[in-house]
Amino acid sequence: MTRGYHREVPPLSQTRAYGALVAIVALWGSYPATAKLALQDFPPFFLAAVRCSVASFFLAWLLARAGPDASRGLSPRALGAFLVLGLAGIWGSTQVSYVAYYYTTAGSAVIIQAAAPVMVALTARFYLGERLDAIQWAGVAVSVFGVLLVVTSGRLAALRLEELRGGDFLALASLTGWSVYTVYGKRVLGTLSPLLATTGAYVAGTLMILPTALGAASLYPAPRLASLAGWIVVFYQGLIGAVAHVWWYRAVEVVGPSRAAIFMNLQPIVGIALAAALLGESVGLWQILGTACVLAGVGLTTRSRLER
Numbered sequence: 001m002t003r004g005y006h007r008e009v010p011p012l013s014q015t016r017a018y019g020a021l022v023a024i025v026a027l028w029g030s031y032p033a034t035a036k037l038a039l040q041d042f043p044p045f046f047l048a049a050v051r052c053s054v055a056s057f058f059l060a061w062l063l064a065r066a067g068p069d070a071s072r073g074l075s076p077r078a079l080g081a082f083l084v085l086g087l088a089g090i091w092g093s094t095q096v097s098y099v100a101y102y103y104t105t106a107g108s109a110v111i112i113q114a115a116a117p118v119m120v121a122l123t124a125r126f127y128l129g130e131r132l133d134a135i136q137w138a139g140v141a142v143s144v145f146g147v148l149l150v151v152t153s154g155r156l157a158a159l160r161l162e163e164l165r166g167g168d169f170l171a172l173a174s175l176t177g178w179s180v181y182t183v184y185g186k187r188v189l190g191t192l193s194p195l196l197a198t199t200g201a202y203v204a205g206t207l208m209i210l211p212t213a214l215g216a217a218s219l220y221p222a223p224r225l226a227s228l229a230g231w232i233v234v235f236y237q238g239l240i241g242a243v244a245h246v247w248w249y250r251a252v253e254v255v256g257p258s259r260a261a262i263f264m265n266l267q268p269i270v271g272i273a274l275a276a277a278l279l280g281e282s283v284g285l286w287q288i289l290g291t292a293c294v295l296a297g298v299g300l301t302t303r304s305r306l307e308r
Helices: 003-008 014-039 044-065 076-103 106-113 116-127 134-152 166-188 194-219 228-255 257-279 285-307
Strands: none
Touching: 014 044, 014 076, 014 106, 014 228, 014 257, 044 076, 044 194, 044 228, 076 106, 076 166, 076 194, 106 134, 106 166, 106 257, 106 285, 116 134, 116 166, 116 285, 134 285, 166 194, 194 228, 228 257, 257 285
């Protein structure tokens, strides 16, 4: 990372990096439940647009304060990288996540999103050529089985098509975008600071989200702009969430991506607890079993990388 950026943000010790990872993953785990509160008054595309706009302005302000060194590497080639990151991570992941929350339960969404490390491993396999051994493939299979338990509520054979929740499949689609964002971002971070890469991705993605939100406005009820809860969620997820993206990359630089991925296992625990506390969602047997399978699969998929 550049010297100018370090003047704004002091270097992380390993202890602080682990603490940051716990806080970041707890924040991400809270997204489905808190977003569901906002979605009572804000339609999903509108919520995505205003949240990402807030985050983009805030990140641009942080980048301006960080000094010229933090923007080193900005070039036409970097702009192309921002478009890819924005399309995959912001338009294709963040926006689609809000639509998914609208059509499914917060508990189901957070369990499905816990499979993110497995999706990242698969994307790295096909994009970067990273090999998966037999144990890792077994982990992929166990995680997929866990997701199926959640999506079908345990009725793998007897479930009828009309009983499936479309939001669960949108949550899976958002994972694809996040996986591309993560794997492609590894290469981008070789030449750009985490702050510059995150800011560029948010700005590019938000510029894509805005016309989508306008086009989808007629499909949903008008937003209740006087909603205090809605705006609290927007600024909570927009401001704190934007900083979390930057600090995630900073923590990964200290502890490594494989160890950082283990902390993602905290997401469903936080998410399910908040879904019950804030929304009154019940925790069923199949959610518990599905969560156990997803986390077991994540452990198997990431185990071999940690042992290398």
